[in-house]
Amino acid sequence: MSQDTVVFSARKIVTMNPSRPSATHVAVREGRIVAVGSFDEIVGTTGAKVDDRFRDKVLLPGFVEGHSHIMEGMMWSLPYVGAFDRRSPEGKVVKGLPDIDAIVARLQEAEKAMTDPEAPLFAWGFDPLHIGSVSLTRQDLDRVSTTRPIMVVHASFHISNVNTLVLQRAELDRTTNISGVVMGKDGEPSGEVQGIAARFRVFRVLGSNPLSGNLTIDDVNRYASSCCVQGVTTVTDLHNDLAEQTIEVYRAASRRDDFSVRLVPAMASVSHSPEQGVEKIKALRATNNDKLHYGIVKLVVDGSIQGFTARLRWPGYHNGAQNGLWYIAPEELPGIVAAYHAAGIQMHIHTNGDEATEVALEAVEAAQIATPMPDHRHTLQHCQMADAAQFKRMKTLGICVNLFANHVYYWGDSHYDLTMGPERANRLDATGTALRVGVPFAIHSDAPVTPLSPLFTAWCAVNRVTSSGRVLGKETEALTVQQALNAITIDAAYTLKLDHMVGSIETGKYADFVVLDADPLEVAPETIKDINIWGTVVGGTVREAPRA
Amino acid sequence: MMASSRKTPVTVIGGFLGAGKTTYLNHLLRNTTQRYAVLVNDFGAVNIDAALIAKHDGETMTLTNGCVCCSIGSGFLDTLGRILDSGSAFDHIIIEASGVGDPWRIAEIALVEPSLLLNAVIVLADASRIGALLDDVRVGDTVRGQFDRCNLILLNKVDLLDRPTLDAARASLNALRPGIPVIETTEHTLPGLPEGRFKPATRFAATAAADHEGSFRRWSYRRDGMFDHGRLEAALAALPPQLLRLKGPCSVAGRDSSQLLQMVGQDWALTPTDDELSMGNNILLVGIGTSGLPPAETLDAILDAALIPQSITTADRNCRTIASPL
Numbered sequence: 001m002s003q004d005t006v007v008f009s010a011r012k013i014v015t016m017n018p019s020r021p022s023a024t025h026v027a028v029r030e031g032r033i034v035a036v037g038s039f040d041e042i043v044g045t046t047g048a049k050v051d052d053r054f055r056d057k058v059l060l061p062g063f064v065e066g067h068s069h070i071m072e073g074m075m076w077s078l079p080y081v082g083a084f085d086r087r088s089p090e091g092k093v094v095k096g097l098p099d100i101d102a103i104v105a106r107l108q109e110a111e112k113a114m115t116d117p118e119a120p121l122f123a124w125g126f127d128p129l130h131i132g133s134v135s136l137t138r139q140d141l142d143r144v145s146t147t148r149p150i151m152v153v154h155a156s157f158h159i160s161n162v163n164t165l166v167l168q169r170a171e172l173d174r175t176t177n178i179s180g181v182v183m184g185k186d187g188e189p190s191g192e193v194q195g196i197a198a199r200f201r202v203f204r205v206l207g208s209n210p211l212s213g214n215l216t217i218d219d220v221n222r223y224a225s226s227c228c229v230q231g232v233t234t235v236t237d238l239h240n241d242l243a244e245q246t247i248e249v250y251r252a253a254s255r256r257d258d259f260s261v262r263l264v265p266a267m268a269s270v271s272h273s274p275e276q277g278v279e280k281i282k283a284l285r286a287t288n289n290d291k292l293h294y295g296i297v298k299l300v301v302d303g304s305i306q307g308f309t310a311r312l313r314w315p316g317y318h319n320g321a322q323n324g325l326w327y328i329a330p331e332e333l334p335g336i337v338a339a340y341h342a343a344g345i346q347m348h349i350h351t352n353g354d355e356a357t358e359v360a361l362e363a364v365e366a367a368q369i370a371t372p373m374p375d376h377r378h379t380l381q382h383c384q385m386a387d388a389a390q391f392k393r394m395k396t397l398g399i400c401v402n403l404f405a406n407h408v409y410y411w412g413d414s415h416y417d418l419t420m421g422p423e424r425a426n427r428l429d430a431t432g433t434a435l436r437v438g439v440p441f442a443i444h445s446d447a448p449v450t451p452l453s454p455l456f457t458a459w460c461a462v463n464r465v466t467s468s469g470r471v472l473g474k475e476t477e478a479l480t481v482q483q484a485l486n487a488i489t490i491d492a493a494y495t496l497k498l499d500h501m502v503g504s505i506e507t508g509k510y511a512d513f514v515v516l517d518a519d520p521l522e523v524a525p526e527t528i529k530d531i532n533i534w535g536t537v538v539g540g541t542v543r544e545a546p547r548a
Numbered sequence: 549m550m551a552s553s554r555k556t557p558v559t560v561i562g563g564f565l566g567a568g569k570t571t572y573l574n575h576l577l578r579n580t581t582q583r584y585a586v587l588v589n590d591f592g593a594v595n596i597d598a599a600l601i602a603k604h605d606g607e608t609m610t611l612t613n614g615c616v617c618c619s620i621g622s623g624f625l626d627t628l629g630r631i632l633d634s635g636s637a638f639d640h641i642i643i644e645a646s647g648v649g650d651p652w653r654i655a656e657i658a659l660v661e662p663s664l665l666l667n668a669v670i671v672l673a674d675a676s677r678i679g680a681l682l683d684d685v686r687v688g689d690t691v692r693g694q695f696d697r698c699n700l701i702l703l704n705k706v707d708l709l710d711r712p713t714l715d716a717a718r719a720s721l722n723a724l725r726p727g728i729p730v731i732e733t734t735e736h737t738l739p740g741l742p743e744g745r746f747k748p749a750t751r752f753a754a755t756a757a758a759d760h761e762g763s764f765r766r767w768s769y770r771r772d773g774m775f776d777h778g779r780l781e782a783a784l785a786a787l788p789p790q791l792l793r794l795k796g797p798c799s800v801a802g803r804d805s806s807q808l809l810q811m812v813g814q815d816w817a818l819t820p821t822d823d824e825l826s827m828g829n830n831i832l833l834v835g836i837g838t839s840g841l842p843p844a845e846t847l848d849a850i851l852d853a854a855l856i857p858q859s860i861t862t863a864d865r866n867c868r869t870i871a872s873p874l
Contacts, residue, residue: 171662171819178656178817197656200625204632204661212626241623271623311686323689326648329565330686355686 005029006540007042010054012519015505016061016490025050026059028511031290031539036505053542058519060485061504062233062512062536063454064492066402067348067381067444070215070237070265073223075124075448078210079110082125082155084467086451089225092548099131100140107144107152120149122210124448127155129414130467136161137184138191149206156307157211157449159194162202167191169205172198215246220253220263227261229545230453231514231533234262234493234502238348238381239298241271242284254292260536260543262291262512264496266298266348270327274339281345290510290539293498297340298381299349300327302356305384305419306411310353312385318421324353334363337378341367346497347378348402354385361393368397379495382446384429385420391430391437400495403429405443405461405487406450412466426473431461433476435483442492443484455520458484459529481525513537555665555808558641558658559741562651562694563672564681568704568735569644572672573617575738582639583614585631587624589646632663640667640741648690652697652815659810659817666812668742668793671698675706675717675732682720695725699792699813700742707734727789729838742792742836767791767835767844773855774799775831783854784816790841796833797821801856809833 006028013023015036025042027034035042043050076089081103084096097103103126111121121144126136141150141163150163167173167189172181180195193202203209227235240246242265253259267281277297284294302324303309308317309324316323328336340347341364349364351357357380364378379400380386384407386394394401407415407429416425427433434441443457461484464474479487493503502510517532535544563569573586577596596611603610607619616638620627631641641664645651651669658666671694674681681691695701701721706714714732721730731739777800787794794811800818808821835847 170660172660178659178815179653180656181660195656196625196653197660200628200657201660203625204629209625212623326687326690329648329690332565332647359686 005034005048007048007050008054008059008513008537009039009050009052010057010059010515013059013505014485014519014521016486017504017506020506023505026505026511026513028537028540031511031541033505033507033509033511035507054515056517057534058516059505059513059537060231060516060520061489061502062514062538063231063488064234064442064490064496064498064503065227065232065444065447065452065454065488066236066379066442066492066495067238067404068236068447068452069239070219070223071211072226072448072452073219073221074211074213074215076222076226077218079106079121079123080125081106081123081152083127083130084451086125087226087229087453088548089222089229089546090548091229091546097131100134100136103136103152104140104143107141107150111144111148111150114148117148120151120206120208121145122151122153124153125155126152126161130410135190135192138162138164138167138189141191151202151206153211155449156304158307159192160199160202161191162193163191166202166205170198170201172201215249217249217253220249224253224259224261225546226447226452228536228543229533230455231516231536231545232261232452232454233510233512233514233536233538234264234496234498235452236496237263237265239268239300239350240265242267242280247284250292251287254289258541259291260538260541262293262498262502262510262538264293264296264498266296267294269297269299269336269340274336278339278343278345282343293496296346296348296496299333299336299347301333301349301351301360302327302353305352305407306414308419310385311355311359312353313355313358317419318424319418321419323355326356330359333359334366337363338367338370341373341376341378342371344373344376346376348381349378350381352382352384354387354390357383357386357390361390361397361399364397364399365393374398377440377495377497379442381444385424386430386433387427388430388433388437391433391439394439395437400440400442401434402442402444402492402495403431403434403461404446405429405431405457406445408464408472409460409467410450412464412472413468413470416466416470416472427477428472429461430473430477431479431483431487432473435479440491440494441487442495443487444492453529454488455531455533456529458488458520459526461487462525462528481520481528484528485520511537511540555663556638556641557665557667557743558643558655559667559743560643560645560651560655560658560669561672562645562649562669562698563647563702564674564677564687564691564694565647566677567647567672567674568702568733568738569647569672571735572702572704572738573642573644576642576741577611577613577615577617579740580613580615583637584616585636585638585641586615586617587620587627587631587641587643588617589620589624589644589649628657632661640743642741645694648687650693650696655697655812655815659812659815662819665795666793666810668700669698669812670700670702670742671695672702672704672733673717673721675703675709675714678703678717679720682724692724695721695728697813697815698725699728701725701728701730702733702738703730704733704738705735706732725789729790729792729840765837765839765841767837767841767847769796769831769833769835769848769851771831771852771855773831774801775854776801776856779854783850784811785814786850787811787847788837788842789813791835791837791847794833794835796831798831798833806830 023036149166152161180198182192184190302311308321349360382404461479490503493499515534520528602612609617655669658664805820807818
């Protein structure tokens with residue numbers, strides 16, 4: 001073996017390569033895997049040097065997060081005030097906050113640390129649903145400051161709460177009867193604002209929108225750091241306009257040797273005409289490097305189920321709420337799909353409700369008839385309400401699916417009680433159906449909507465338990481741990497057309513590993529989310545996860 | 549001068565895919581004598597004669613008549629913010645809602661942004677499709693919702709249809725929004741904006757202008773006095789649907805400064821205005837309605853009911869209804 005070959009030994013290597021499911025040694029050269037096997041196979045005959053720092057650890061292929069957003073990296077520059085514990089890019093467990101007082105206290109702490117008295121204080125992750133549906137009023141936020149603008153963005157990212165100062169500056173007082181300025185019990189605005197008009201006004205008086213500012217290298221590095229903390233070595237940014245500034249930041253970040261993740265940005269179809277989009281993706285693809293992989297496009301057909309903006313087939317929402325919103329019109333979708341399909345560009349199509357899924361299936365079917373394209377792997381993203389008939393159509397059409405397993409935990413109770421009712425909620429994110437029908441599938445977090453953590457996502461798909469402890473469709477839709485691990489490694493890579501490079505530990509692929517303290521296949525399935533992640537190896541470079 | 553003089557009027561153009569929104573925008577851009585900023589939702593959809601284009605810079609097109617046209621994809625709010633920040637003096641901002649979007653959601657921006665004034669929400673309907681679209685199982689709710697808060701409907705492409713079909717289309721729109729004015733249009737007879745000034749230079753101008761003048765009437769309401777906030781709310785709700793819009797400065801009891809009232813359809817906002825009124829307590833509102841607008845006395849009586857009794861003076865009853873030259 002060549003001098004610059006390094007052999008990592010481990011207590012166990014779970015390869016996710018069905019031809020060689022486990023091993024103890026992996027040889028790495030030039031960032032790629034030279035060989036995988038036993039001591040005898042790898043070291044015995046060659047005398048290669050062995051790096052045994054992982055002798056007590058378990059290696060798996062680095063996790064592949066097939067649906068998350070760079071916004072996860074942007075949000076962590078701001079205080080988190082959500083209901084659940086969440087791990088920061090520095091590896092710190094930021095405790096979930098159980099009530100308004102705790103939220104106010106955290107905001108007060110953040111406020112004290114700010115030096116510029118004029119600068120607005122933004123926070124994120126407020127989640128009224130999981131703290132007893134209480135609201136965060138402007139009076140609560142006034143306890144933090146009456147002289148500094150404060151804005152708290154909900155976990156949904158669609159609603160915000162502001163303090164009285166912001167309302168005054170924005171002149172959003174009671175003389176306005178526009179929707180989106182929510183009134184409190186006293187008949188005065190409560191501080192809750194939503195919708196584009198109120199948002200526009202608030203961001204203008206605040207001087208900036210922290211969610212749409214220019215991407216910085218710090219944001220990308222925080223994202224990469226979170227990936228390391230969570231064992232992710234290939235990560236998507238699944239909806240991005242890809243403005244020049246962003247492209248430049250991604251280029252610079254990905255070319256650094258110490259950049260510790262492979263980034264897969266998807267161009268937002270809404271940002272370009274299909275003709276421009278095709279040209280842009282082709283041009284960007286030519287600039288790919290080993291840690292930056294352009295080539296896919298994201299289409300968003302409907303909204304979200306818990307926000308009642310997803311498009312549902314009859315009989316619609318369980319609680320009778322009116323049907324949701326089309327973000328792309330059903331009659332417009334076939335033209336967009338046909339253009340990208342004919343150009344050979346892989347589409348990732350957001351469809352939450354089953355009516356949106358139906359429209360997407362029709363569009364891909366028409367495109368396939370017009371221009372048969374082998375191995376297109378167009379992937380439905382979320383696709384939370386699909387039934388067996390829709391999965392069978394996916395199978396026939398060669399469509400993949402990336403199911404939102406984390407929803408079972410975070411919104412499963414809402415889906416059971418309000419949005420879908422018991423029957424449909426039990427087959428929410430139907431991983432079992434996908435398996436039975438034979439549709440290639442991944443599972444995802446949609447971070448920052450839910451936490452970036454593939455082991456947690458796998459735990460959701462295996463246990464199918466909601467935050468209140470209700471179990472949803474476990475007998476029919478749950479995965480085994482092995483199946484769930486497939487869905488966060490090799491099969492997630494398949495949905496990104498990167499499974500020839502990442503997703504398993506086998507000869508020829510990038511040397512991308514997650515280093516675990518325990519083997520997920522050996523621990524109790526209820527505990528796989530709790531396995532400690534030591535760090536990652538990306539292209540042979542070892543990186544211990546930060547711990548704060 | 550009226551308090552609204554420094555605010556830029558905003559008109560939102562809505563309607564489902566294929567209704568003719570882009571054709572309408574093209575028409576407005578080509579024929580205006582004013583300086584428009586147009587925000588378009590479709591990429592490359594605005595098809596301006598090359599001779600009229602002074603500069604084409606990425607997604608922004610500058611025309612020889614000073615108008616600017618931006619394609620907005622997902623960055624709509626940023627684009628609008630940049631236009632406001634640029635300090636450019638546009639006479640009017642026109643925003644095209646997406647084919648599946650709700651134009652009212654965009655119109656609300658002009659109600660809350662102090663530098664803007666909502667002029668109108670105009671929704672176009674393709675006369676040949678609107679009946680079917682309103683009942684469509686997938687998009688019917690979306691299409692119906694687009695008309696919820698509009699204050700003018702352009703029933704477009706009427707030249708392609710016979711009278712019974714047109715009457716059926718009008719009937720379904722009337723069932724949806726009783727009393728809302730509907731103007732029948734073709735590609736060549738599209739009107740200007742309810743407040744815009746059109747140059748009479750195009751070959752279709754004669755028809756357009758004729759249609760247009762017959763379509764709108766003006767009403768002004770002037771009082772020395774002060775409104776009671778609660779009664780004003782009730783009075784505004786009682787105004788007839790033929791009144792498309794109402795705006796102007798007024799005094800409201802309990803408010804220190806003069807207020808700017810903006811009402812479009814049934815939606816209104818009061819915002820403080822720094823503008824000095826000519827003399828103390830003062831109300832000067834100007835409304836625009838369709839030709840079916842009730843007489844001025846009827847409208848006056850509705851608003852008079854909102855005045856605080858001791859504040860009424862009749863010395864300045866010079867209100868009248870005049871045909872608008874627009």
